Amino acid sequence: MTAALALVTSLMWGLADFGGGLLTRRMSALTVVVVSQALAAAVLGAVVIATGGWSEWGGQLWFAAAAGLVGPVAMLAFYKALSQGPMGVVSPLASLAVVVPVGAGLALGERPGWVQAAGIGVAITGVVLAGGPELRGAPVQRRTIALTLVSALGFGAVMALIEHAGTGTMAGLFLALFVQRVCNVAVGGAALYVQVRRGRPALPAEGGRRALTVALPALAFVGLADVAANGTYMLATSYGPVTTAAVLASLYPVVTALAARGVLRERLRAVQTAGAGLALVGTVLLAST
Numbered sequence: 001m002t003a004a005l006a007l008v009t010s011l012m013w014g015l016a017d018f019g020g021g022l023l024t025r026r027m028s029a030l031t032v033v034v035v036s037q038a039l040a041a042a043v044l045g046a047v048v049i050a051t052g053g054w055s056e057w058g059g060q061l062w063f064a065a066a067a068g069l070v071g072p073v074a075m076l077a078f079y080k081a082l083s084q085g086p087m088g089v090v091s092p093l094a095s096l097a098v099v100v101p102v103g104a105g106l107a108l109g110e111r112p113g114w115v116q117a118a119g120i121g122v123a124i125t126g127v128v129l130a131g132g133p134e135l136r137g138a139p140v141q142r143r144t145i146a147l148t149l150v151s152a153l154g155f156g157a158v159m160a161l162i163e164h165a166g167t168g169t170m171a172g173l174f175l176a177l178f179v180q181r182v183c184n185v186a187v188g189g190a191a192l193y194v195q196v197r198r199g200r201p202a203l204p205a206e207g208g209r210r211a212l213t214v215a216l217p218a219l220a221f222v223g224l225a226d227v228a229a230n231g232t233y234m235l236a237t238s239y240g241p242v243t244t245a246a247v248l249a250s251l252y253p254v255v256t257a258l259a260a261r262g263v264l265r266e267r268l269r270a271v272q273t274a275g276a277g278l279a280l281v282g283t284v285l286l287a288s289t
Helices: 002-023 029-051 061-084 087-107 114-130 142-162 170-197 208-214 216-239 242-249 252-263 270-287
Strands: none
Touching (some): 114 242, 114 270
């Protein structure tokens, strides 16, 4: 069950990243973050009311709030790094986020068997290679590397935090996800306000408000896919070891690369194909008992 839920997580995160990447070609990354998360928060708020989720209010929600505060910072650092440096460097480095939850799981006493340990190593290698690391070319600025590592640390922290945000019930899960989204919108909205004050528009350069309205279904998909990914990851960690769930959930770069191949007809580089293959091998090893 852990493996299946974690793989669903990677699918949802991969599709959300792909959709978000397409949208940021037409509008500000901050606008994508704020609007998509606000739409998701609205849906979750209705679900929380319908399921009586408010009764699950407790101290564990501080973990959800912390994840909601860290998430937008990590996302914005990632987008900024992509705008400054080659994706072939930024993407693999950002995928190192998996080290944080895996390290947390090991620190808390999890000890995978030798087959699972081998699967962790193989899968992480595959994830990094699936990003298409550029081994040659112009040197990357230190600022870009720093931003990418900040985003990796942030993404990893979110994975480590949301594991502890639920109460074990579905109502508690929805409430934790709602709190996380509200904090996402608060942080992203504040950053968007600062951006507008500095003269950078929040609306798309072409089409303005109408273009944003047309993009609302796509923005809702991105936000809800991210919610689904967080939810299935929380469930995955409740059924099995964090080390397994974190690695399998981090296969989303493979999903994003395959989506780009299928939708945009982007050709996968040899190193990406090899990485996808290694990720699949690692998945089989991790799912074994």
